[in-house]
Amino acid sequence: xxxxxxxxxxxxxxxxxxxxxxxxxxxxxxxxxxxxxxxxxxxxxxxxxxxxxxxxxxxxxxxxxxxxxxxxxxxxxxxxxxxxxxxxxxxxxxxxxxxxxxxxxxxxxxxxxxxxxxxxxxxxxxxxxxxxxxxxxxxxxxxxxxxxxxxxxxxxxxxxxxxxxxxxxxxxxxxxxxxxxxxxxxxxxxxxxxxxxxxxxxxxxxxxxxxxxxxxxxxxxxxxxxxxxxxxxxxxxxxxxxxxxxxxxxxxxxxxxxxxxxxxxxxxxxxxxxxxxxxxxxxxxxxxxxxxxxxxxxxxxxxxxxxxxxxxxxxxxxxxxxxxxxxxxxxxxxxxxxxxxxxxxxxxxxxxxxxxxxxxxxxxxxxxxxxxxxxxxxxxxxxxxxxxxxxxxxxxxxxxxxxxx
Amino acid sequence: xxxxxxxxxxxxxxxxxxxxxxxxxxxxxxxxxxxxxxxxxxxxxxxxxxxxxxxxxxxxxxxxxxxxxxxxxxxxxxxxxxxxxxxxxxxxxxxxxxxxxxxxxxxxxxxxxxxxxxxxxxxxxxxxxxxxxxxxxxxxxxxxxxxxxxxxxxxxxxxxxxxxxxxxxxxxxxxxxxxxxxxxxxxxxxxxxxxxxxxxxxxxxxxxxxxxxxxxxxxxxxxxxxxxxxxxxxxxxxxxxxxxxxxxxxxxxxxxxxxxxxxxxxxxxxxxxxxxxxxxxxxxxxxxxxxxxxxxxxxxxxxxxxxxxxxxxxxxxxxxxxxxxxxxxxxxxxxxxxxxxxxxxxxxxxxxxxxxxxxxxxxxxxxxxxxxxxxxxxxxxxxxxxxxxxxxxxxxxxxxxxxxx
Numbered sequence: 001x002x003x004x005x006x007x008x009x010x011x012x013x014x015x016x017x018x019x020x021x022x023x024x025x026x027x028x029x030x031x032x033x034x035x036x037x038x039x040x041x042x043x044x045x046x047x048x049x050x051x052x053x054x055x056x057x058x059x060x061x062x063x064x065x066x067x068x069x070x071x072x073x074x075x076x077x078x079x080x081x082x083x084x085x086x087x088x089x090x091x092x093x094x095x096x097x098x099x100x101x102x103x104x105x106x107x108x109x110x111x112x113x114x115x116x117x118x119x120x121x122x123x124x125x126x127x128x129x130x131x132x133x134x135x136x137x138x139x140x141x142x143x144x145x146x147x148x149x150x151x152x153x154x155x156x157x158x159x160x161x162x163x164x165x166x167x168x169x170x171x172x173x174x175x176x177x178x179x180x181x182x183x184x185x186x187x188x189x190x191x192x193x194x195x196x197x198x199x200x201x202x203x204x205x206x207x208x209x210x211x212x213x214x215x216x217x218x219x220x221x222x223x224x225x226x227x228x229x230x231x232x233x234x235x236x237x238x239x240x241x242x243x244x245x246x247x248x249x250x251x252x253x254x255x256x257x258x259x260x261x262x263x264x265x266x267x268x269x270x271x272x273x274x275x276x277x278x279x280x281x282x283x284x285x286x287x288x289x290x291x292x293x294x295x296x297x298x299x300x301x302x303x304x305x306x307x308x309x310x311x312x313x314x315x316x317x318x319x320x321x322x323x324x325x326x327x328x329x330x331x332x333x334x335x336x337x338x339x340x341x342x343x344x345x346x347x348x349x350x351x352x353x354x355x356x357x358x359x360x361x362x363x364x365x366x367x368x369x370x371x372x373x374x375x376x377x378x379x380x381x382x383x384x385x386x387x388x389x390x391x392x393x394x395x396x397x398x399x400x401x402x403x404x405x
Numbered sequence: 406x407x408x409x410x411x412x413x414x415x416x417x418x419x420x421x422x423x424x425x426x427x428x429x430x431x432x433x434x435x436x437x438x439x440x441x442x443x444x445x446x447x448x449x450x451x452x453x454x455x456x457x458x459x460x461x462x463x464x465x466x467x468x469x470x471x472x473x474x475x476x477x478x479x480x481x482x483x484x485x486x487x488x489x490x491x492x493x494x495x496x497x498x499x500x501x502x503x504x505x506x507x508x509x510x511x512x513x514x515x516x517x518x519x520x521x522x523x524x525x526x527x528x529x530x531x532x533x534x535x536x537x538x539x540x541x542x543x544x545x546x547x548x549x550x551x552x553x554x555x556x557x558x559x560x561x562x563x564x565x566x567x568x569x570x571x572x573x574x575x576x577x578x579x580x581x582x583x584x585x586x587x588x589x590x591x592x593x594x595x596x597x598x599x600x601x602x603x604x605x606x607x608x609x610x611x612x613x614x615x616x617x618x619x620x621x622x623x624x625x626x627x628x629x630x631x632x633x634x635x636x637x638x639x640x641x642x643x644x645x646x647x648x649x650x651x652x653x654x655x656x657x658x659x660x661x662x663x664x665x666x667x668x669x670x671x672x673x674x675x676x677x678x679x680x681x682x683x684x685x686x687x688x689x690x691x692x693x694x695x696x697x698x699x700x701x702x703x704x705x706x707x708x709x710x711x712x713x714x715x716x717x718x719x720x721x722x723x724x725x726x727x728x729x730x731x732x733x734x735x736x737x738x739x740x741x742x743x744x745x746x747x748x749x750x751x752x753x754x755x756x757x758x759x760x761x762x763x764x765x766x767x768x769x770x771x772x773x774x775x776x777x778x779x780x781x782x783x784x785x786x787x788x789x790x791x792x793x794x795x796x797x798x799x800x801x802x803x804x805x806x807x808x809x810x
Contacts, residue, residue, distance in 0.1 A: 056733030057733045057734075057737070058732055058741045090758060091757075092758035126758065307712070308805055311801070311805035312805065314802065315805070321529070324530065325463065327463055328459075329462075335462075336495065352496075397716055397719065397797065397798055397799050397802055401798055401799075
């Protein structure tokens with residue numbers, strides 16, 4: 001067991017019960033021993049579900065199945081079933097059959113249509129999913145589901161995560177309180193074999209599915225689509241948001257519900273970065289002054305994914321030349337002589353050269369922090385973007401290269 | 406001094422003299438002590454020069470200067486002057502002035518127009534180039550230039566390279582023999598501060614500049630633009646090809662001269678990969694069956710740049726799932742169920758799942774080789790591409806993260 005990430009939150013947050021949703025976790029022995037590896041969420045009739053998924057061309061059987069089922073009839077109940085230890089990816093027709101068998105069995109037990117059973121799998125790739133071990137525990141799982149089971153579910157979906165990830169918010173509306181609680185696992189493609197990012201968020205708000213999907217897709221672009229650990233994209237990334245409809249109704253964009261949902265998603269996204277393999281630095285990269293927001297994101301991700309920027313951070317080296325390099329290769333419009341770079345509030349470079357007041361000693365002192373803010377202003381227009389990443393150190397190589405030794 | 410790469414060629418090749426070209430190297434003390442750090446190439450009147458350069462938006466002052474000078478009048482002589490230890494990149498107007506001072510001084514000494522002096526700088530970024538140290542040695546350099554100095558020049562342009570890189574070919578034409586000799590340094594962005602790839606190739610053939618440029622640009626796309634060490638692009642990459650015109654004239658594409666030039670370029674490109682930071686595996690990645698060649702290159706580079714594929718190679722782990730992942734994220738058109746993967750002659754996966762005859766033991770045995778061939782067939786059409794890379798191990802992190810310790 002690797003030690004818990006030094007960037008982990010102090011403790012797992014209290015997750016409020018979400019009326020209309022019950023959770024359970026158990027050990028099915030899919031691959032791991034002596035730990036839970038299956039989670040179940042049961043959702044009352046009327047629950048709407050929105051989702052976003054990996055855009056990988058080699059996405060897994062459960063992902064393809066979920067994508068087909070989104071937006072279905074919400075009048076009956078729904079279920080989410082997730083296993084860790086095996087990703088059921090690149091398993092041909094057998095993988096599709098496994099998904100169908102699990103959905104059929106759970107539909108019978110939970111008395112819901114098969115089309116309302118959403119599954120996900122995370123873990124090793126290319127091995128047949130032992131779905132019989134999962135279907136064997138479904139009775140027990142369903143019987144034990146309860147309103148307080150979300151924290152246990154967060155632990156059951158971990159693979160090489162070093163801590164479980166949860167976040168919650170509560171808002172007041174004129175029709176009463178609304179709660180949001182979510183869990184996540186992984187941090188990009190981080191595991192020894194093949195991991196994924198899985199995120200499940202639940203709310204008791206009543207939100208029509210198209211509105212729920214619209215919010216989720218937009219907020220994903222500003223949260224989970226703005227993080228990177230190693231630039232490698234999983235075949236199984238799945239984010240589902242379920243609204244049970246037991247509390248107040250949300251009918252518009254931009255209100256306190258969306259703000260709270262944004263906060264929960266950003267919190268979970270940051271926790272994924274904080275558990276990046278071997279991470280010792282949490283790094284925020286803000287690019288401003290770009291031609292447009294897309295160009296800003298392009299430059300920000302070029303910096304965030306640069307092995308040389310990330311190894312410099314691991315070595316606490318204020319090597320701003322590598323940031324210049326990353327901007328240069330990003331494809332974003334940039335003018336060397338308008339570029340400025342800051343570490344936190346420290347101006348490092350401006351007007352195409354090192355800042356006259358900058359000293360290497362100041363830069364080196366800043367880099368010793370465990371939370372770094374890199375600011376880049378391209379000086380061209382008003383486009384901006386912020387992304388988050390971690391450093392690349394020996395821990396990453398040890399986990400990914402030395403695994404078989 | 407890091408040890409010589411285990412992938413290095415057994416010895417530096419014999420480079421033939423190129424009639425019309427003379428070379429020299431010396432120690433100017435730009436940054437390093439006790440080693441040569443400046444090289445000079447003097448080219449007779451009539452030499453045509455072609456070049457390709459980094460496309461970085463933050464390219465260095467010498468790169469911008471070279472780009473302006475390409476294609477100029479070849480009736481007078483020309484010179485190439487390169488220093489290591491300082492890249493003169495992101496140095497504002499001072500950088501441009503340094504280039505101008507060096508060009509002016511060398512033009513006077515070599516009796517050639519300033520417009521025919523091509524310079525390059527490689528090393529630390531953002532520090533003023535001490536051009537006075539360079540201009541101080543130009544007299545000595547020019548006086549010592551000789552036909553056999555190319556091997557010394559190869560050593561003078563090294564930064565963190567662990568071996569000098571050279572390659573040569575000789576062909577017979579109906580008008581007599583034609584020779585090609587070239588040198589290179591670096592392997593992408595590989596150095597502790599900011600390195601570059603620099604390549605200089607010389608031939609005694611007579612080739613009109615537009616034809617020389619056309620060949621060079623096309624062959625670059627199949628050689629230097631097909632290698633990657635860490636996906637980071639330098640601000641200073643420069644490749645110059647000079648033809649002195651002392652030997653036979655080449656007037657057409659596609660003949661033995663172009664074949665020999667291709668071989669020299671590919672040889673040097675492979676040597677750059679073999680000297681990749683911390684490299685222990687030389688990896689060839691061939692993608693076939695793609696919708697078109699561009700898609701094939703996209704998929705090949707996604708595999709070659711994937712930190713998870715590269716760390717698996719370092720750990721000798723036949724983790725073909727990570728190759729599936731990289732193809733999936735590449736953006737290339739792919740169909741999971743038509744994809745096949747091979748390690749050398751070993752079929753690993755086909756028809757969307759692991760091959761029935763493949764065993765993990767066979768895969769693990771293959772991965773112990775120091776030269777790996779990964780073949781991916783997308784099964785869609787006839788597009789193909791081959792790229793070369795190395796593994797990502799602790800050596801890379803040590804060089805780039807631990808540098809200040």
